[in-house]
Amino acid sequence: MxxxxxxxxxxxxxxxxxxxxDYPLPKLLLEHRSLSKLKSTYTDKLxxxxxxxxxxIHTSYNQAxxxxxxxxxxxxxxQNIPIRTLEGRKIREAFIANEGSSxxxxxxxxxxxxxxxHLSQDIRLLDAFKNNEDIHKSTAAEIFGCDLNSVSQEQRxxxxxxxxxxxxxxxxxxxxxxxxxxxxxxxxxxxxxxxxYPGVKKYMEDAKLFAKDKGYVETFFGRxxxxxxxxxxxxxxxxxxxxxxxxxPMQGTAADLIKLxxxxxxxxxxxxxxxxxxxxxxxxxxxxxxVPQNEIEILQKELPRLMEGVAKLDIPLIVDIGVGLxxxxxx
DNA sequence: TTTAATGGCGCG
DNA sequence: AAAGCGCGCCATTAAA
Numbered sequence: 094m095x096x097x098x099x100x101x102x103x104x105x106x107x108x109x110x111x112x113x114x115d116y117p118l119p120k121l122l123l124e125h126r127s128l129s130k131l132k133s134t135y136t137d138k139l140x141x142x143x144x145x146x147x148x149x150i151h152t153s154y155n156q157a158x159x160x161x162x163x164x165x166x167x168x169x170x171x172q173n174i175p176i177r178t179l180e181g182r183k184i185r186e187a188f189i190a191n192e193g194s195s196x197x198x199x200x201x202x203x204x205x206x207x208x209x210x211h212l213s214q215d216i217r218l219l220d221a222f223k224n225n226e227d228i229h230k231s232t233a234a235e236i237f238g239c240d241l242n243s244v245s246q247e248q249r250x251x252x253x254x255x256x257x258x259x260x261x262x263x264x265x266x267x268x269x270x271x272x273x274x275x276x277x278x279x280x281x282x283x284x285x286x287x288x289x290y291p292g293v294k295k296y297m298e299d300a301k302l303f304a305k306d307k308g309y310v311e312t313f314f315g316r317x318x319x320x321x322x323x324x325x326x327x328x329x330x331x332x333x334x335x336x337x338x339x340x341x342p343m344q345g346t347a348a349d350l351i352k353l354x355x356x357x358x359x360x361x362x363x364x365x366x367x368x369x370x371x372x373x374x375x376x377x378x379x380x381x382x383x384v385p386q387n388e389i390e391i392l393q394k395e396l397p398r399l400m401e402g403v404a405k406l407d408i409p410l411i412v413d414i415g416v417g418l419x420x421x422x423x424x
Numbered sequence: 425t426t427t428a429a430t431g432g433c434g435c436g
Numbered sequence: 437a438a439a440g441c442g443c444g445c446c447a448t449t450a451a452a
Contacts, residue, residue, distance in 0.1 A: 096437095097430075097431065097432095098430085098431090099429095099430070099431090101430090101431085103431080103432090104431085104432085105431075105432060105433085106432080106433075126432080126433080127433085127434095129446090129447090130432085130433060130434065130446075131434085133445090133446055133447075134433085134434065134444095134445060134446055135434085138445090138446090158443080158444095159442060159443060160442080161441080161442060161443095163436085163442065163443075164443095165442090165443055165444070166435095166443085166444080167443095167444060167445085168444095169444090169445085170434085170435085170443080170444045170445070171435095172434095172435060172436070172443075172444085173433090173434045173435035173436085173443080173444070173445085174434080174435070175434060175435080176434095176435075177434085177435080181434080204436095205436090205441095257440085258440065260440090260441075261440040261441040261442095262440065262441075263439085263440050263441095264438095264439050264440080265439085266438085266439040267439060267440055268440095270439085271440085328437090328438095329437065329438060329439090332438075332439080333438090333440095333441090336440065336441065337441065337442090339441085340440085340441040340442080341441080341442090343441090344436090344441065344442060347436090348442095376435075376436065377435085377436045377442090377443095378436065379436085
């Protein structure tokens with residue numbers, strides 16, 4: 094149903110899911126794939142990487158690999174610990190706090206969509222975030238032309254796929270595939286979306302034009318992200334570069350913000366020498382801490398203030414906090 | 425035995 | 437020919 098770059102028949106998840114409608118084997122294969130992925134990558138490997146001195150797993154953060162300015166975690170990668178499935182979450186449950194401490198997770202809510210609102214200056218998107226609305230719900234209300242409180246689960250799910258797809262420059266083809274709908278229907282959704290959020294459409298066109306003119310795009314702070322293939326002769330790679338030009342300012346600005354947050358939190362912890370709390374991980378829009386019981390209250394109060402205050406955008410930055418005895422419970 | 429390429433999939 | 441951005445790591449296979 095689909096070919097790999099080398100010309101072989103693809104057996105990826107999409108293909109097997111489609112085949113599973115007609116045959117029993119693909120479903121079994123998918124089950125085996127997901128379980129063996131969890132076993133080989135996490136369950137078998139992570140225990141072997143415990144440092145004998147600390148009794149812990151220590152990752153490395155590379156600051157100069159990701160072109161958008163994100164950190165990248167390796168050996169082991171702790172930025173791709175499972176969370177999306179029940180089975181996977183059992184692995185996350187194994188990340189536990191010391192006796193007497195909790196794991197605290199502080200993550201930016203909808204950070205890239207908020208940045209898109211700021212960069213695009215789209216009035217409806219700015220308003221939605223200023224009113225602290227459920228953004229997928231409010232997008233659903235716009236594209237389905239209904240009331241905020243009459244949005245169905247299904248409508249919200251559609252809007253969510255559209256919202257995330259847009260951040261990445263998704264096409265009609267991609268949207269129709271990921272929603273399993275006709276291309277004409279997908280085309281209608283996108284058209285309606287851009288009619289309701291014209292600022293977003295203009296932002297995307299401007300990002301491409303800017304990149305073509307200068308060879309780079311910029312984050313909110315003016316950091317440059319070079320897109321060399323934006324004027325290349327290979328049409329396919331050029332199209333990919335155009336999508337990167339749309340995405341890079343958002344992902345790059347989010348990367349800038351969380352780095353500033355890490356610095357702000359570190360300085361605050363250093364200043365308050367009595368605190369035993371430790372910042373132990375970063376997962377792109379999330380900071381993870383190990384917090385003694387008697388410090389949870391102060392962290393719950395101070396972290397949002399510190400992280401939300403690193404920059405003044407035209408929308409509020411919102412930080413959600415979760416606390417638990419393990420990393421999964423902290424979400 | 426090590427390295428590289430491939431296809432696939434975990435996360436934000 | 438591809439149609440969704442950014443990563444790192446797994447098993448498998450082939451080459452060095």
